[in-house]
Amino acid sequence: MNTILKISNLSKKYQSGFEALKSINLEINKGEIFALLGQNGAGKTTLISIICGIVNPTDGKVWVDGKDILENYRDARALIGLVPQEISTDSFETVWNTVTFSRGLYGKAPNPSFIEKILKDLSLWDKRNNKIMMLSGGMKRRLMIAKALSHEPKLLFLDEPTAGVDVSLRKDMWSLVKELKDAGTTIILTTHYIEEAEEMADRIGIITKGELILVEEKTSLMKKLGTKELTLQLLHPLDEIPSDLGIPGLKLSADKFELSYTFDSKSEQIGIADLLQKLSQHHINYKDLYTSQSSLEDIFVNLVNSGAKSNDA
Numbered sequence: 416m417n418t419i420l421k422i423s424n425l426s427k428k429y430q431s432g433f434e435a436l437k438s439i440n441l442e443i444n445k446g447e448i449f450a451l452l453g454q455n456g457a458g459k460t461t462l463i464s465i466i467c468g469i470v471n472p473t474d475g476k477v478w479v480d481g482k483d484i485l486e487n488y489r490d491a492r493a494l495i496g497l498v499p500q501e502i503s504t505d506s507f508e509t510v511w512n513t514v515t516f517s518r519g520l521y522g523k524a525p526n527p528s529f530i531e532k533i534l535k536d537l538s539l540w541d542k543r544n545n546k547i548m549m550l551s552g553g554m555k556r557r558l559m560i561a562k563a564l565s566h567e568p569k570l571l572f573l574d575e576p577t578a579g580v581d582v583s584l585r586k587d588m589w590s591l592v593k594e595l596k597d598a599g600t601t602i603i604l605t606t607h608y609i610e611e612a613e614e615m616a617d618r619i620g621i622i623t624k625g626e627l628i629l630v631e632e633k634t635s636l637m638k639k640l641g642t643k644e645l646t647l648q649l650l651h652p653l654d655e656i657p658s659d660l661g662i663p664g665l666k667l668s669a670d671k672f673e674l675s676y677t678f679d680s681k682s683e684q685i686g687i688a689d690l691l692q693k694l695s696q697h698h699i700n701y702k703d704l705y706t707s708q709s710s711l712e713d714i715f716v717n718l719v720n721s722g723a724k725s726n727d728a
């Protein structure tokens with residue numbers, strides 16, 4: 416079986432009556448990195464919390480490696496590691512004891528050499544005898560990852576793993592996540608940083624207002640939804656776009672020196688050839704032209720905005 420996580424018609428209505436998740440369906444394959452992108456309050460933490468048994472679903476089912484998270488909670492939970500969004504701090508316990516204790520909680524036999532390996536991998540080995548309260552924020556976050564890995568989970572959830580982490584540590588975290596994937600762990604992470612999803616994920620899910628509005632391979636998502644913009648720097652300013660030019664979507668900049676044209680990258684040749692030919696017929700000359708590809712960020716903002724509009728309608 417290639418599926419490690421299956422979510423079927425999962426819904427959550429909090430006691431306040433707020434519907435945080437609306438009939439989520441999702442399957443995660445073994446060994447992939449899945450990034451869940453969504454704005455504040457979209458439902459990311461709620462979804463993870465249900466899978467990890469912290470929040471009860473209102474409706475629907477979840478299986479981890481074929482084990483129902485409600486009917487077979489202990490077995491399902493043993494397969495999961497969770498690095499929560501909120502990190503607990505101010506502990507008098509040492510790094511070593513915390514991670515060792517965490518492994519014991521899952522009924523795993525002690526394995527000091529494994530704990531040593533994760534602390535070294537996470538650059539926490541030097542701090543093993545320090546109390547948690549003596550660690551920096553970034554170290555505490557890495558400690559949370561060490562704890563989550565202590566019982567050798569197959570499925571690791573990272574809820575905003577790099578929130579508040581500096582740029583260099585963020586890059587370290589990315590390479591660590593890739594190493595975990597290479598070692599066979601399946602990873603689901605949530606993030607606000609589109610760059611992070613773009614950098615790491617095999618697949619991306621976009622969640623907005625409790626609905627999973629899109630799940631797609633990262634590369635095909637960027638190809639399929641990506642539009643390009645062609646910009647022409649004109650030799651002479653243009654008063655206005657000639658009305659008989661017949662190219663919809665063409666825009667003139669405020670300084671009248673740039674024409675820009677947004678087009679679907681799939682039909683690029685036809686559009687551009689046509690445009691350039693018509694410009695030349697109208698004696699509109701340009702000194703330079705360049706294209707730019709829309710980023711995942713543009714795609715995300717467009718999708719979330721159009722989703723929001725259709726929800727309001």
Ligand SMILES: Nc1ncnc2c1ncn2[C@@H]1O[C@H](COP(=O)(O)OP(=O)(O)OP(=O)(O)O)[C@@H](O)[C@H]1O
Pocket residue numbers: 429430431433435453454455456457458459460461462500
């Ligand atoms: N215990 C609760 N009772 C009522 N509503 C809740 C509760 N927990 C979360 N919510 C609401 O559910 C929605 C989803 O919250 P959730 O924490 O899942 O969002 P999120 O996508 O993780 O956001 P963020 O990016 O800010 O972490 C929010 O509107 C939130 O206010």
Ligand SMILES: [Mg+2]
Pocket residue numbers: 459460461500574
């Ligand atoms: Mg959250």
